[in-house]
Amino acid sequence: MASAWARCSAARQLPLRLTVGAFFLNSGLAKLGADEATAEQLHQFAATTYPFLDKHDAEKFVRLLSAGELAIAAALLVPVVPAAVAGVALTAFSVGTIGLYLRTPGMREEGSLRPTEQGIVLAKDVWMLGIGISLIAEGRHGHR
Template sequence: MWGKEDKTSAADDAAAGLHGMATGTYPFLGRMDPADFTRLLSRAEIALGTALLLPFVPSLPAGAALTGFAGGLLGLYLKTPGMRREGSLRPSELAISKDIWLPGIGLGLVLEELGHR
């Protein structure tokens, strides 16, 4: 989908496709420009990944952010046609399995931090 570009510099058609998929599940995103949405998503992914890697970022906010982000991805999975088999939670062949692991990791970080308090 991205070729030599990435989300930070996505072509108009790639940004429109990503934005269109997101607005199908989250209509309020329709007010954003597709290129702006794609750049913001890219920056959020980079910031979240950085927070998870830096040892001085506490587990609670990093895990909460990951859980929230993963919740958004799971919403896409549940509401986007073609990502699940009809009438079932079973994924179609297009589903991305990492989206199921992310909330578990995020919740694990949150619970670990809360358990130390």
């Protein structure tokens, strides 16, 4: 019966893992070739919300961000990586982007969680949090 559960569980996870994994793969690969201006822009945006990031130079920050995104893509796309492990990676990343959304001025309407037009880019990342938590829950359930 455990084998049947594993097959069913893997089939349910496949659409989530493939779509989000492909998204992270594309994003991570795009950042590998980021020019200096793009690196500066990404770094400044992140460092404004998370000041500890200001210690790194922009190009190093973008290389680390790219590596992180590619690692998450691999965790999602490689089937031998347990769902809970992939879910933890995705959840951690999404908490960071949701933090950017909540803490960056101009991302939300005054006194509300509703995004401004500029904030939609980050607010939509809440789907990653939901998928990450679902993978964690499914991974834990499958190991009972």
